[in-house]
Amino acid sequence: CRVRHYKFHVVSKQTNRLCSSKSIVTINGKFPGPTLYAREDDTVLVKVINQVNHNVTIHWHGVRQLRTGWADGPAYVTQCPIQPGQTYLYNFTLTGQRGTLLYHAHVNWLRSTLHGALVILPKRGVPYPFPKPDDELVVVLGEWWKSDTEAIINEALKSGLAPNVSDAHTINGLPGAVTNCSTQDVYNLPVESGKTYLLRIINAALNEELFFKIAGHKLTVVEVDATYVKPFKIETILIAPGQTTNVLLNADQKFGKYLVAASPFMDAPIAVDNLTATATLHYxxxxxxxxxxxxTPPPKNSTQIANNFISSLRGLNSKKYPVNVPLTVDHSLFFTVGLGISPCPSCKAANGSRVVAAINNVTFIMPTIALLQAHYFNIKGVFTTDFPANPPHLFNYSGPGPANLNTETGTKVYRVPFNATVQVVLQDTGIIAPENHPVHLHGFNFFVVGRGVGNFNPKIDPKNFNLVDPVERNTIGVPAGGWTAFRFRADNPGVWFMHCHLEVHTTWGLKMAFLVDNGKGPKQSVIPPPKDLPKC
Ligand code: C2O
Structure with missing residues (x-):
């Protein structure tokens, strides 16, 4: 294995899309950012130099960060932000991981433009467990607002209402010829007849799950979230923010240009945009x-197409890549995820209240010192360890919601002993509106053992859990008005964020953290913080 050195200059760049221009925060002036290449077990050193007027952190989404939480990146969870003019060296090893992941800023809404691909190739000489592609292409899906995204969310927080939806989706930074203002902004995916391509597809959008399809071609799914799956052929894939999907594309036509479409999926009756990003597959x-x-892109409420994709996913479960799902559970958690209300006297537009989001009715409040620092240095008063294992009261979760919609606030973590096995059932609530929530867990991969509509039934549903070949992921969509269940082994000491990867829901408080300790105290279980760890 090697040590790979990268330099990320965080710089502003004036950028033109949809007939208007704005200054965006980028890595090295690129949108999407540069693709970072490494191999399984390599050590990656990324020096981040903050040359903009914003606080910055970078998260390596899906990298396990075994005992190296200081390099994980979420602001105020594992580090304080890198301030303007400062630098920080992210130092991590890709132990036992290979596939496609993404990196993105993890402070405020900066990740709208600060994101890119992290490609981890198998160890030298180790083949893919599928036919070798002739070539590989990275496809980053994104979302574009004509105005400044930081201003949009700050405005929404002031008013108490939902932020504006985006003005376009993008494929490798370009919306496609979707308006008169973007006829030239079309990404061209070049292919040669007869060749096979590995497309590494990433959803880096802020707030939308997306369908992805290519006219006249089927896609063979071989990997999600940097774990191999049993290959299957499908027309349309579904990909949530933070997720990655590798597909094989057979360029089996002679000539031609074929439309590539990325369009929103939302099986809930709430306002989302309906904008399709397009690109061209060009022989x-x-x-x-x-x-x-x-x-034709699927209509945004195509639940059936979404389910077709999700239910086809199975872990590869081969001799070389077994599925190690925990068969017993030490900590069984039931978390409601959804929206709620919080009083806001200054929010006149929203009648003195504002929309928030919560897990088990707790709206998470960000601390001003990073949780991992507070844990490691034993700083009191930063967080409490009383995150509830169950909702505070029973109600018909997927129904209309209880009379009192107010959530509780707090900086609460759930404590798990090292190596304990954890099962989490995530139940969407219908409070305000049922909605999809792609929930991401830092520091782990988990096994998705079950999924269903309506309320989770603890007596019946576990009997149908897949404990043989569940798919292994780091981000999972909780269906609108339904539930999903996953298991993981808490084999990584530290403090690990879990949150909805729709950025608006994270901002509203749909987040919490797991604290994993080995019982001997953090100094024995987590590597010491690097010298240049940003000051709080
Ligand atoms: Cu990709 Cu906590 O995020």
């Missing part, structure tokens, strides 16, 4: 004037 040798072969 070499096809004349520029050739008309593009079109495809």
């Amino acid at each position: 070499t040798g096809t004349l520029a004037a050739t008309p593009t072969i079109l495809t």
Whole structure:
């Protein structure tokens, strides 16, 4: 294994999209950011140099960070932000991981433009467990607002109402010819007839789950969230913010141009945009004037198409890549995830209250010292360890919600002993509105053992859990008005964030953290903080 050195200059860049121009925060002036390449078991050193007027942190989404929480990145969870003019060296090892992941800023809404691909190749000489592709292409899906995203969320927090939806989605930074203002902004995926391509697809959008499809071609799914799956062929994939999906694409046509479409999925009756991003799959040798072969993106409420994809996912479970799902459970947790209300006397537009989000009715309040620092240095008063294992009161979760919609606030973590096995059932609530919540856990991969509509039934549903070949992921969509269940082994000491990866819900408080200790105290179980760890 090698040590890979990267330099990330965080710089502003004036950028033009949809006939308007704005200054965005980027890595090295690129949107999406540069693709970072490494191999399984390599050590990666990324020096981040903050040259903008914003606080910055970077999260390596899906990297396990075994005992190296200081390099994980979420602001005020594992580190305080890198302030303007400061630098920080992220230092981590990709132990036993290979596949596609993403990195992104993890403070406020900066990740809207500060994100990119992290490609982890298998160890030298180790083949993929699927036919070797002739070439590989990275496809980063994103979301674009004409105005400044920090201003949008700050405005929403002031008013108590929901923020504006985006003005476009993007494929590798470009919306496609979706308005008169973007006819030139079309990403071209070049392919040669007869070759097979590995597409490494990443959803880096802030607030939308997306469908992805290519006219005239089926996709063979081989990996999600940097874990191999049993290959299957499908027309349309579903990908939530923070998730990654590797597919094989057979360029089995002779010539032509084929539409690539990324469009929102939302099976809840709430306002979301309906904008499709497009790109072109372009066979070499096809004349520029050739008309593009079109495809219709699924309507945004296509629950059936979403379910088709999700229910096809199975862990590869081969000899070399077994599925090590915990068969027994030490900590069984039931978490409601959803929206709520909090009093806000200054929020006139929202009648003196504001929309918040919560897990088990707790709206998480960010501390001003990072949780991991407070844990490691035993600083009192930063967090409490009384995060509830169950909702405070029973109600018909997937129904209309209880009479009192007010949530409780706190900086609470759930404590788990080292190596304990944990089962989490995430139940969406219908409070204000049922909605999809792609929930991401830092520091672990988990096994998705079950999923269903309506209320989780603790007597019946566990009997149908898949404990043989569940898919292993780091981000899982909780269906609107339904539930999902996962298991993991708490084999990574530290403080690990868990939150909805719809950025608006994270901002509203749909987040919590697990504290994993080995019983001997943090100094024995977590590596010491690096010298340049940003000051709080
Ligand atoms: Cu990709 Cu805590 O985030």
